[in-house]
Amino acid sequence: MTDLNCDLGEGESSARTRALVRWVTSVNIACGGHAGDAGSMERCVVMAHGLGVRIGAHPGVPGEGGRGAVEITASGLRTLVLLQVGALHRLTEVHRIRLHHVKLHGSLYHAVERDPALARAYVGTIARWFGGTRIYAACGGRVAEAGARAGMAVWEEAFADRGYAEDGSLVPRGMPGAMIMGVSEVAARAKSIAEGRGVTTVAGTVLPLRPRTLCVHGDTQGSVGLVRAVNRALADSLG
Numbered sequence: 001m002t003d004l005n006c007d008l009g010e011g012e013s014s015a016r017t018r019a020l021v022r023w024v025t026s027v028n029i030a031c032g033g034h035a036g037d038a039g040s041m042e043r044c045v046v047m048a049h050g051l052g053v054r055i056g057a058h059p060g061v062p063g064e065g066g067r068g069a070v071e072i073t074a075s076g077l078r079t080l081v082l083l084q085v086g087a088l089h090r091l092t093e094v095h096r097i098r099l100h101h102v103k104l105h106g107s108l109y110h111a112v113e114r115d116p117a118l119a120r121a122y123v124g125t126i127a128r129w130f131g132g133t134r135i136y137a138a139c140g141g142r143v144a145e146a147g148a149r150a151g152m153a154v155w156e157e158a159f160a161d162r163g164y165a166e167d168g169s170l171v172p173r174g175m176p177g178a179m180i181m182g183v184s185e186v187a188a189r190a191k192s193i194a195e196g197r198g199v200t201t202v203a204g205t206v207l208p209l210r211p212r213t214l215c216v217h218g219d220t221q222g223s224v225g226l227v228r229a230v231n232r233a234l235a236d237s238l239g
Contacts, residue, residue: 004024006027007027057088134152193209
C-alpha cells in the first residue's frame, strides 16, 4: 500500500488545506453536496496539483455534514454523482489536470455498501461518464465487488482514524471507539495495515484488511498531525 488520502474542501482554511496536502498522496475534494463550492473546489484542485497529489471527487448529500440518515434511489444516486463529479471533472479539465478517482462521502459511502442496487448504479455511472477514473471504496465491500465485475479500477480503502466492528464495518460516529485521534495509535494502526497485519476491532479481534489506499479524515481533530504521522509510518513500513 503506497497511497494515503484525506478529504478537502470541507470548510477548512487555506492554511489547513495546504498543511494536509503536504503529507498525503491523494485528496478527495468536496464538490457541492455535503460541502464545497466552485471557489473551494478550484483552490483545492490547484493546490493539490501543484504538489503532485492525486485529485479525486468526493460527492455527498447535504445536511448534517453529509453523515445523517439518507434515503436515495438508484436514479437519484446517478443524478447526484453525475452533477457533483461532473462539476469537479470540468474544473480539472479547465486546468488540464486528470481526475484520478471518485470516493463517496459519509452516508453515501455506507449506503452503497448496504444496497447492491445502489452499488451497481454507482459503479455504472462512473463507468459510463467518467471512464478511466478509479473508485475508492471499502475493502471487500459491495462496491469493490461490483467494480471488479464491471472491469473498473477500484482501490480498496481502510481507515486509520476510525474504529472497526467485527463485521468489517466502521463503528458509527458517536459510539465508543468510533474515532481514533491519538497520534501514536493512528500511526501504529497504519503501520500494521501496511505491513499486512490487519487492524484490531473494538472487540479485540483482527481484521485482515489488504487495502490499496489508507484514509485519515481531514476534519478529524488534529488531522494535520495525524496525516504527518501516518505518512512517516507508511514510509517506515516500506523500509
